[in-house]
Amino acid sequence: MSEPAATRTLKRKLGSCVDTGAEARHAASFDGSKLAWTPDAVIQPRSEEDVATVLRHANRHRVPVTTRGAGSSLTGSASPVRGGWVLDLSGWRKLRVDRAAGMAYVQSGVRTGELQRAAARRGWFYPPDPSSKEFGTLGGNIACNAGGMRGGKYGVTRDYVLALRGVLPTGEIVSWSRDLRKYAAGYNMRDLWIGSEGTLGVITEAVLRLIPLPASRWTVLASFANETLALRTVKAILSARLIPSILEFLDRESVACAESATGESVFPGQAGRPVLLMELDGHPAAVRDERRRLLEIVQPRALAVREASDEKETEALWEVRRKCSGAMFELGDSKLNEDVVVPLRSQVKLMTFIRRLSRETGVPIATFGHAADGNFHVNIMYRRDDRDISTRALRALRALMRKVIELGGAISGEHGIGLAKTPFLTLEHGRAEIAAMRAVKQALDPNNILNPGKIFDVTEVWKKRPLKVRLPWDHK
């Protein structure tokens, strides 16, 4: 294939930071979804002015531009589905923590875990905690409004973004808000960009809010006879206005997967039971009081309770949670990985539905997630080459999404729409709502160069075969 004229022009302009080699183009052709479309070039800009140049040229020549951090998105939001150019900001890793003001100044390529450690060394805390944190970039976290386990108490990425700096499709550099804790001057474009998956502008820098690092933590694991009892316990805890910093739920399938992967049962004698994994944090006296109140609620409802008495035991408890996601590939070679949200009142109904759905379709479904904010990861497992089970898995997925909306929920809590959830967007949003969103897109990116094909255009991702590649963050 000969090189498109626009790419040749860009190479002349920017030189070696524009890579049209096969290797670079392959590496940038897919993200964590492993769905690949080969771009014409990969650009590693050296400066904001380079980013501006790329966008100006792209806008003039109508070249799609997909911005990329680590590419750890699970929805295809960083896959260049319309080809064109990939703008790779993973090397933009400047990071500064302002110890007095409790703020971090980051470039888009800084890894979330890196920021957390830099903040912690100075006594500050950056709570958002997506499981991709050692790989994923803050730029990607902001573009997808990443969440994690601490959402119920601490919120998500959005809640920590004070200001963004970035580039419009015209190549103009803009700042949305400043390094200020309060702000009310003009439209809030900052929050419009957050979660817009790179479709409205390219984020180059951010100022993030930090909070004081909690002085103490306490971790406990509880096992339950069934999912209903576990989720009723969640409701009892939250209704008592106890907000654990982590309140993870794992259903029996998730636990069974983890046990099969580790070769050990979570509770001897209680194999394959659903669990809640909980953490309290804060002032030591507050944690002590809350521990007492929490155990008063949990103990009568649980089959067994295991408190972590030290760092090592805490680590052992977390191991359970970490193993479950990768271990699921024992149930199938392919996963329809959803991250739905339901209100507290609907959690039991959702799990009852999922268990029945799995029985009725004969498809294994393992569910775990962040019960304090109702964000559940529903993993529908199947074997891609088995046509029958693939069809049933897809039927289960569609039924799940309809049910989630019926229960007053949302189709995504933290992964975003990307490509993977595009078939379901209209379940959640009405015609007028989507028309308003598209009008905003049209207003801010009239030539539709920024990450085209995402969020609004329907792609049935299950029809496309994923690459057989192993990514750094793949489990097992």
Add this chain to the structure above:
Amino acid sequence: MSEPAATRTLKRKLGSCVDTGAEARHAASFDGSKLAWTPDAVIQPRSEEDVATVLRHANRHRVPVTTRGAGSSLTGSASPVRGGWVLDLSGWRKLRVDRAAGMAYVQSGVRTGELQRAAARRGWFYPPDPSSKEFGTLGGNIACNAGGMRGGKYGVTRDYVLALRGVLPTGEIVSWSRDLRKYAAGYNMRDLWIGSEGTLGVITEAVLRLIPLPASRWTVLASFANETLALRTVKAILSARLIPSILEFLDRESVACAESATGESVFPGQAGRPVLLMELDGHPAAVRDERRRLLEIVQPRALAVREASDEKETEALWEVRRKCSGAMFELGDSKLNEDVVVPLRSQVKLMTFIRRLSRETGVPIATFGHAADGNFHVNIMYRRDDRDISTRALRALRALMRKVIELGGAISGEHGIGLAKTPFLTLEHGRAEIAAMRAVKQALDPNNILNPGKIFDVTEVWKKRPLKVRLPWDHK
């Protein structure tokens, strides 16, 4: 003046909820800014369908629609500057607190104080605390992203809005997000509406997030030799990662006004000294520890410290803060009331500048505000009929705004732009930024019917004479 045809049509359609009487039109002609423009009609819709009808007709006939809650805005954001219709939602006061989920379901007309009390009765806390809270509505708070004294620790209105429901200029009813604690599905139109001052849609309902009510509070007042020492103490406190729930700063002019109004000095023997008024809240043991750490920082730097030992003393300390704003009218009959924000590193520089500005222009300036988030209320006082001092006051205002931007700040932290700050928007936002905001407005309200004339069009409010009316929330 004969009634416009569009208004006649609307009256036929909606009947008695459309009021074209002189009294109603006068009452809706101004807000807390007291700048009046008489509308053609005031509509008190009975249902969301009525709101939709109003907007559909307005859109067809190009009639400006200004949505109004209590009208307590200080910037003119609820004044119908282009005439047309005022949509009065102050009667929409349905309120329900979900005790288990920790959420409140409110209609736009619910008063902020009402919600705070309803939440507190159930052990929950709604932290945003604008001083208008007994009058102002949550719809108005959301439209202007209201703040208050607790922003440094707890954030502002935006941080508590989970979902909005409302109506587009087309009359279509939309929901932005749901009663969920996590959400990542499509563009975040919710946060775009928040703070957009009624220019993008009409908010009819909201779901608000609540947090557990802190179990204990402690209040202290400290007096300082000068403003620099007081603000250096602020920096020392925040740098120690102590985040008071309230950290109010009052300069010597503000204190002098309060003392003159109450006839008592705040600290006997320390009259007219700047003060910090601080509150800690949380678990009793945490408050005890933080009290000790706070006093270790404050005592060596302060001239005098007064702790509140009971409710009555706490109330007496707050009285100082409450009196200062109204008492300022001893310094002039007119006020240019700004609510600028500066970063922590610039607080001392701002106050030094303001004191010099007051000396050089001969205009009294009293400054107080929320030091934990850098949001200062700068009150430039003058006598309207004294042409010379009016000119100097205006010169001081312009110099202040330029300085705030130079210090890395923002022209408004919580009041919004409305009419009053329109002359300064371009100081803060560049051409590309404002063009992007206007493109969003054009996309979502192509006929410019929603609160036209606000935010982007320059109005020099000081050229218009305010009404001589006394509003329920006026001091003294």
